[in-house]
Amino acid sequence: EVQLVESGGGLVQPGGSLRLSCAASGFTFSSYAMGWVRQAPGKGLEWVSGIGGTGISAYYADSVQGRFTISRDNSKNTLYLQMNSLRAEDTAVYFCAKQHSGNGVVDYWGQGTLVTVSS
Amino acid sequence: EIVMTQSPATLSVSPGERATLSCRASQSISSKLAWYQQKLGQAPRLLMYGASTRATGIPARFSGSGSGTEFTLTISSLQSEDFAVYYCQQYNNWPRTFGQGTKVEIK
Numbered sequence: 001e002v003q004l005v006e007s008g009g010g011l012v013q014p015g016g017s018l019r020l021s022c023a024a025s026g027f028t029f030s031s032y033a034m035g036w037v038r039q040a041p042g043k044g045l046e047w048v049s050g051i052g053g054t055g056i057s058a059y060y061a062d063s064v065q066g067r068f069t070i071s072r073d074n075s076k077n078t079l080y081l082q083m084n085s086l087r088a089e090d091t092a093v094y095f096c097a098k099q100h101s102g103n104g105v106v107d108y109w110g111q112g113t114l115v116t117v118s119s
Numbered sequence: 120e121i122v123m124t125q126s127p128a129t130l131s132v133s134p135g136e137r138a139t140l141s142c143r144a145s146q147s148i149s150s151k152l153a154w155y156q157q158k159l160g161q162a163p164r165l166l167m168y169g170a171s172t173r174a175t176g177i178p179a180r181f182s183g184s185g186s187g188t189e190f191t192l193t194i195s196s197l198q199s200e201d202f203a204v205y206y207c208q209q210y211n212n213w214p215r216t217f218g219q220g221t222k223v224e225i226k
Contacts, residue, residue: 044206044218044219044220045155045157045206045208045217045220046217047208047214047217050213059213059214060214061214095162095163100168103151104210104213104215105153105168105208105210106153106155106163106165107165107174109162109163110162111162112162
């Protein structure tokens with residue numbers, strides 16, 4: 001059974017940093033592209049970042065380019081999102097996402113972790 | 120960036136009736152379209168990809184159609200568990216973009 005468990009969310013001040021983690025199990029982690037999708041309170045879904053199976057290729061939404069860094073440790077079956085220079089508009093539930101065939105379609109989602117940026 | 124527009128914003132349907140949801144892309148995305156269902160407080164669930172291929176475990180009452188810029192998700196006979204918010208998503212270009220969602224509510 002595929003499981004994706006996020007951690008690392010919480011309350012942070014504007015300009016601060018946070019690192020999210022996603023522990024994956026139930027599939028061959030290194031064989032699949034992964035990513036992060038977020039949802040602001042009461043709003044729709046936004047693709048934040050994606051990364052290939054080897055970790056070499058990464059993609060970012062314009063809204064986070066230069067501030068967020070996605071990475072993965074295939075030896076630990078874990079996906080990360082380092083978030084710097086956080087803004088109020090980054091407040092959202094962040095979902096860990098397993099991609100179906102590396103094409104940006106998400107076939108499995110984590111339960112989400114809430115990030116709140118506020119002073 | 121490709122803009123995805125869903126209509127209507129809210130659809131009121133009686134159980135057992137058919138529901139038809141629309142999604143339009145601002146430019147052609149071939150058949151690179153997925154649909155997701157999200158219930159309150161839960162993560163989304165993949166329903167459809169390739170515009171018309173049902174994901175694993177999705178019942179046959181869900182069907183998808185379309186290509187290019189116009190797409191449709193049809194739920195042939197609404198069950199109680201189908202009342203939720205539905206999102207379309209294009210994966211032809213980066214950034215991948217979602218529509219704003221259609222809420223299917225009980226009439």
